[in-house]
Amino acid sequence: xxxxxxxxxxACANRAIIKIVVGAFIFLTALCGYDFQVSHxxxxxFISNFSCxxxxxxxxxxxxxxxxxxxxxxxxxxxxxxxxxxxxxVF
Numbered sequence: 001x002x003x004x005x006x007x008x009x010x011a012c013a014n015r016a017i018i019k020i021v022v023g024a025f026i027f028l029t030a031l032c033g034y035d036f037q038v039s040h041x042x043x044x045x046f047i048s049n050f051s052c053x054x055x056x057x058x059x060x061x062x063x064x065x066x067x068x069x070x071x072x073x074x075x076x077x078x079x080x081x082x083x084x085x086x087x088x089x090v091f
Contacts, residue, residue, distance in 0.1 A: 016064035023056025048081030 030049035055078055059070045 012063060016060045019056045019060030019063065021060075023053050023058075023060055025053075027053030027057060029053075044081065045085050048078065048085055052078040052082065 026049055030046055030053055033049075034046055055070070055074055059075075062068055062070060
């Protein structure tokens with residue numbers, strides 16, 4: 001599920017660093033938002049934020065180290081979880 005990048009190394013490194021920073025931010029805010037209370041961590045909001053943060057962290061690390069990217073299908077799953085949470089909050 002890893003795809004090769006066909007870009008120059010500077011743009012790929014910048015994108016990887018941004019993915020790592022954003023992924024760490026989402027990951028840590030998911031943990032801090034629930035105050036490390038395991039009893040509330042089964043909710044879909046926590047699961048979607050936690051998994052998307054972890055996905056961005058791993059994608060950034062893989063693309064920074066190996067010059068590769070994870071498949072778009074994994075990102076689509078996280079986008080579907082975010083869309084479900086957004087629609088649930090709006091309606």
